[in-house]
Amino acid sequence: MSEVLLSVSNLKKSFGDQLVLDGLSFDVHKGEVIVVIGPSGCGKSTLLRCINALEPIQEGEVRLGDEVVNPGGKNLIELRQKIGMVFQSYDLFPHLTVLKNITLAPCKAQKRKKEEVEKEALALLDRVGLADRANSFPRELSGGQKQRVAIVRSLCVHPELLLFDEVTAALDPEMVREVLDVMLNLAAAGKTMMIVTHEMSFAKAIADRVLFIDEGHIVEDAPPEKFFVNPDTDRAKRFLETFEFKAVKHHEENAPL
Numbered sequence: 441m442s443e444v445l446l447s448v449s450n451l452k453k454s455f456g457d458q459l460v461l462d463g464l465s466f467d468v469h470k471g472e473v474i475v476v477i478g479p480s481g482c483g484k485s486t487l488l489r490c491i492n493a494l495e496p497i498q499e500g501e502v503r504l505g506d507e508v509v510n511p512g513g514k515n516l517i518e519l520r521q522k523i524g525m526v527f528q529s530y531d532l533f534p535h536l537t538v539l540k541n542i543t544l545a546p547c548k549a550q551k552r553k554k555e556e557v558e559k560e561a562l563a564l565l566d567r568v569g570l571a572d573r574a575n576s577f578p579r580e581l582s583g584g585q586k587q588r589v590a591i592v593r594s595l596c597v598h599p600e601l602l603l604f605d606e607v608t609a610a611l612d613p614e615m616v617r618e619v620l621d622v623m624l625n626l627a628a629a630g631k632t633m634m635i636v637t638h639e640m641s642f643a644k645a646i647a648d649r650v651l652f653i654d655e656g657h658i659v660e661d662a663p664p665e666k667f668f669v670n671p672d673t674d675r676a677k678r679f680l681e682t683f684e685f686k687a688v689k690h691h692e693e694n695a696p697l
């Protein structure tokens with residue numbers, strides 16, 4: 441297997457006296473796609489935030505390559521550029537065009553040449569079907585388009601690891617597909633990604649490994665063929681059943697009378 445890019449060992453994270461992550465350990469190899477699933481409030485977002493040094497941790501260690509991820513560390517600015525994160529709310533600057541939103545960090549933080557960055561940004565926009573939107577403002581775009589811009593913005597910094605936190609959760613159903621397709625293409629291109637999602641068929645299609653988290657622990661760490669078909673634990677079975685039930689219910693509600 442390829443080399444380890446991200447290594448999380450015995451990660452413990454509390455908010456006050458609430459222990460949210462109780463000693464998580466796992467590695468992510470270069471080129472791997474990890475899908476993180478689990479009940480609401482189990483700490484999925486917190487895990488991604490700890491990996492991206494947005495939260496101090498109480499115990500354990502997060503490493504990216506040779507470097508320790510530490511919100512107080514001296515290497516934080518460089519480290520942040522190695523980890524791209526896309527959230528549910530796109531957080532684009534409303535007063536900047538699509539192109540400016542994308543080129544800001546590479547030009548300012550990475551001090552790369554404007555012409556070179558713009559060329560790359562336009563090529564990336566083209567890849568996500570937004571070549572004609574470079575000069576639009578965020579308010580002129582649909583939710584799905586904004587989310588694709590947010591993904592391009594994080595790609596343009598050339599991160600080694602991409603973190604996606606429920607990036608389709610706020611989108612209208614008809615826009616979910618276009619964003620998931622972009623992520624499927626990134627996976628096919630060999631990007632290393634950790635994805636939090638409730639889209640189970642997408643998770644099945646994209647994951648090399650599924651981490652199922654509940655009550656502060658990794659309850660299952662398995663390839664999707666195993667996790668979705670024959671999980672080891674009752675907790676995972678119950679969790680998956682709630683999704684099947686929803687899918688059936690949705691189908692019934694939409695059935696012709």
Ligand code: ADP
Nearest residue numbers: 455456460478479480481482483484485486487
């Ligand atoms: P998930 O993303 O799996 O739904 P979160 O990581 O958002 O879960 O939250 C895990 C737990 O940590 C929840 O109980 C949540 O209320 C708590 N939590 C998250 N962020 C904070 C915070 N900044 N301050 C206090 N508690 C928090």
Ligand code: MG
Nearest residue numbers: 484485486606
């Ligand atoms: Mg969350």
